[in-house]
Amino acid sequence: MPIGRATRLLTDVDRANPFASDGEFRRFMVSIYYPSAQADATLPLPVYPQLFEPGQAAALAFLRSNGVDPAYIASLQTDIYNEAELADANLENAASYPIVILSPAFGIERDMYSFAVRKLVRSGFIVLTVGATYESVFTVFPDGEKIAQLPSLTNLQLTDWQSWNSLLEVRVQDLTFVLNQLEVMNKQDALLRNRLNLQQVGIAGHSLGGAAVYHVLGRSSAVKAAALLDPSLHMLGSVSVQVTSPVLLMRQNASTYEMLLSSGWSESLASETIAGQRQLADVLTGYQCFVRIHGANHLSFSDVPLFMSDAGIAKKHELIGTVIADFMKEHVCGAAGQFAKRVQTSAGLSVIRSDGHSAS
Template identity: 25%
Template sequence: MITTTLRRAAVTACVGLASLGLLAPGPARAGTPAHQADPPHAPSLTLPRPTGPYGVGTDTLHLVDAGRTDPWVPESGPRELMVSMYYPTRRGSGTTPARYVTPRESELILRSQGITDVPADILSSVHTYARSGAAPRAGRHTYPLVVLSPGFSFPRTSLTALAEDLASSGYVVATVEHTYESVATTFPDGHVTTCVACEREDLDPRQVVLGRAADVSFALDELVGPHPAWPLSGLIDPSRIGMAGHSIGGASGGTTAARDPRVRAVVNLDGTQFDPLPESGLDVPFLFVGTEDGHSPGGADTTWDRDWRRLTGWKRWITVGGAVHFSFTDYATLADQLGLDLGQTVAGDRAVRITNEYVGAFFDQHLRGRHRPLLDGPSRRYPEVRFRP
């Protein structure tokens, strides 16, 4: 766990080391344990059903960046990444449901938060909707690509509901696991890496952001470059690429877009902007989505105020009433199903739906050119959502 002021501030101000929200978001506050009800038996866990018209297929890629040594464990050699791909399929295509996490990953996720009153492998039973190896939709179709980056210590699976919903609506989605920044990453040979970066006393959040930008740019090279690593790369329209992320994954979006012109639209889900946007401005569509206590205009996180002024293109800043830091991930709904009271007053399924709706509307408008009135201002359907004036 983080012991220095810098590391605690980095985590609780939205780097998000507490992957299930057990550390209260906010600057340099100590963590508080969640209240947990005692369920009569192990619950059946499920993610919200995707809302789009298509089925969802999924593949897993193991990418090796021979040109870059791993920044956290240099002796391990080149930087290696695990990436999950999601894409549109015919409904009913494919027979094997994708596993959410392995039993070992479930154990490590729960152990990292001191959660011992549920079966250690419970997260491996989460029901998902993607099918491994499913055939893509028939015909010649290309889709926008959205890259997702999870929060610090979060596995890439923490954004599965968002990935599946986007894919069901006609996007290819790549969720990137940032090795040694996640509490549990399983590689094809079976070895599992943990969060080495979490133990660093000299952690510099800006360096984490810059490393994530490098990871995403390398993943894009492997997906849309001249020698793609994914057999279905022909599904991707390389002229329509966006990025979204949670916590420090969201904070990495602006940095990535400023350095890599392939990224043309960005969503930051409750992430402190540790690496300032260029003073000269960033002219890409940008959506801030945050909690009311931490990310209201003039609130605890002043980096949004600073970078709001540096965004020179289309932009929106919304907050969600009743949400807490982890409410923009799968853990919003899984916590409810496990009987964990982690402080959110908005229902977990509702929080996931709001996240998916606004992120999907944003990319529809800016990667597909479809005007979405949801982004114009307050909606009666979502009274929890407030727009910055």
């Protein structure tokens, strides 16, 4: 199935720009991925850099400056077509698509999750990936305006809790705004009009984005299920709000205090992370499933390892993407048994307890 991609600039006129006193409102980009009609077989397959339109040049410049071979990136083919036609929904005669909103890690560009996006779209979802202007390594608006990551954020220290909590709150407000805009998009957007199933909304987040998703769950009843991808567990906060939505926690291989220390983490950060993991288990009153992905590190939940020609990432991406999609199908769309069967039969993951140790 070919996949379409479109971008939208969202502006929250009820919020001033939180990063600059410039009289502007909060603006950020959203990429929309969706099932597309049959592609023209006579055209060449798209390549990975095209995922960053309208910021392809900015993306290549950033990757080049970080030691990534542009020729290698340009050799990676995809089946994602910009501005392709949206296919008719074919989900047991449903006329609209379920939705997954994805919030990226700190600094990582919103389109660097293609492995997970493709699995979700092929499972029948429309996926919205949410950018983070001034925090992302780069943002390019439709008119060509480029905004780089603020220097103060490039050098942000892990111990600067005030700045991290401020970033987290911006993310939470951005995600809340996107959730509120879904109804508007379903009424007014030329691509999405009457194509969104507003009763079937899932949300996923990686790292800082995962912490933001957790906080959104405590504020919004619109989300049916959430996947937290190696989230910043030390940023869950001290206020424990009961969460009834089903939640999947996917951890890197180092899921225990001892394993984190062995990976080079400080004692304080490792301790706070496991405390957050235990807290998460305590506040989830609905369905919960905690797993660790064998051999995965923090960046394995993004496309970043692709840039480094990581030979083992394809298998991990296949597993991570499939588990996320199956979880969303079961807990957003009601496809009973799909996710549970996957967790029971997959060799590359282990179900874990709240302390990170294997449950079996």
